[in-house]
Amino acid sequence: MNYIPDRITKVEGRSQDPYGGSELDVPTWPVEPGRYRLVAARACPWANRAIIVRSLLGLEEVVSMGLTGPTHDERSWTFDLDPGGVDPVLGYERIQRAYFARFPDYPRGITVPAMVDVPTRSVVTNDFPWITHDLFFEWRDHHRPDAPDLWPDECREEMEEVMQRVFTELNNGVYRCGFAGSQEAYEAAYERLWTAMDWLEERLADRRYLMGDRITEADVRLFTTLARFDAVYHGHFKCNRNKLTEMPVLWAYARDLFQTPGFGDTIDFEQIKRHYYVVHTGINPTRIVPVGPDESGWHTPHGRDRA
The missing domain is CATH 3.40.30.10 (Glutaredoxin)
Incomplete structure (x- = not known):
């Protein structure tokens, strides 16, 4: 577009x-x-x-x-x-x-x-x-005086590479699965998505955020997909190898961001589910919106702030 x-x-x-x-x-x-x-x-x-x-x-x-x-x-x-x-x-x-x-x-x-x-x-x-x-x-x-540096100069080049992979393989990757027009296209998209999810699970195992010890634009771009993963993409878009809650590192990372002011307070799971399940009639012709999943887990301790 x-x-x-x-x-x-x-x-x-x-x-x-x-x-x-x-x-x-x-x-x-x-x-x-x-x-x-x-x-x-x-x-x-x-x-x-x-x-x-x-x-x-x-x-x-x-x-x-x-x-x-x-x-x-x-x-x-x-x-x-x-x-x-x-x-x-x-x-x-x-x-x-x-x-x-x-x-x-x-x-x-x-x-x-x-x-x-x-x-x-x-x-x-x-x-x-x-x-x-x-x-x-x-x-x-x-900006407010304590606003985060979302585009740090010292890691800009690597950050661009990370954001590009997040965009093509995650942000767009879930849509590539959900709107695949053939079994072959879906399976190829599915493989690409989960290769990227596994890469992120590994990358975030030894760092709190995508670029190290502070939040950047890269984290913002990844978070919006992760926040919708179990509620929408896992079932509605058939991205169902496993749930986000079944990936220990990514799930803790997502909760860490969710509990950070400016992230979780922008999320409305009911609106998210209603959008995807009602608007995408080609995928969900009944327009029935699922009741779950349980949202309480987003507020549980994440442990990512430990030294």
Whole structure:
């Protein structure tokens, strides 16, 4: 899917490639506290990233947030959690209207997360990897004093490699299993997924987080898939070699993050299950939403903070 490539940057009109140092040929918008609204959904793993990063960096008073409900129709996500089903800031009943306010004939998928320009009530960007990247790099002047360094310079190259593998093999890997069109394609996707899961189990055995002793963007990107694994991906997407709770290291790691402010408090398991089991009628035509699994285990001691 192609996303709207615009970025919100500290210096308007200049979008710099943080890895090559060259300027990127994409439209930019200026960083202005209070001007933009992050529209997200707790059910969506891609949007969940932005919700977590906004919280970790302390940007709640700088970038407002509107939350859609867990389900959507063929048109777009809707604000059915708000009184009257209307976002109180944008005045819209569905995020599609922000896209059409800027692109009347917008031809691609209406996705979350999306950054919306409040004065014009029009979408700025829905390019989810850049949204979280820029919340860190471009909004630094507005971070809370103790905000974590989500992109540490000393491990940037390795972190990029780790995030790329997490993205292709885990974040996308579960979808590759769930939407496989043939037995052969499913089994190939299944093998790739579990090879990556075993790699992560081994990698995290001797370090608390993916890049060592502190949380980075890589952990945010992995967490949103792990949080949904047993509730959705294990059964709904047939990723069922074993449950996350049956992988001692990954399960402890996931609980550690879940119990960290900014992570678990962004998770709503009922919304997550409702989204996948209701929206994906090709996989679950009855739209029956499972009652389980038991969520209480997420709050049990994880032991990852021991020296």
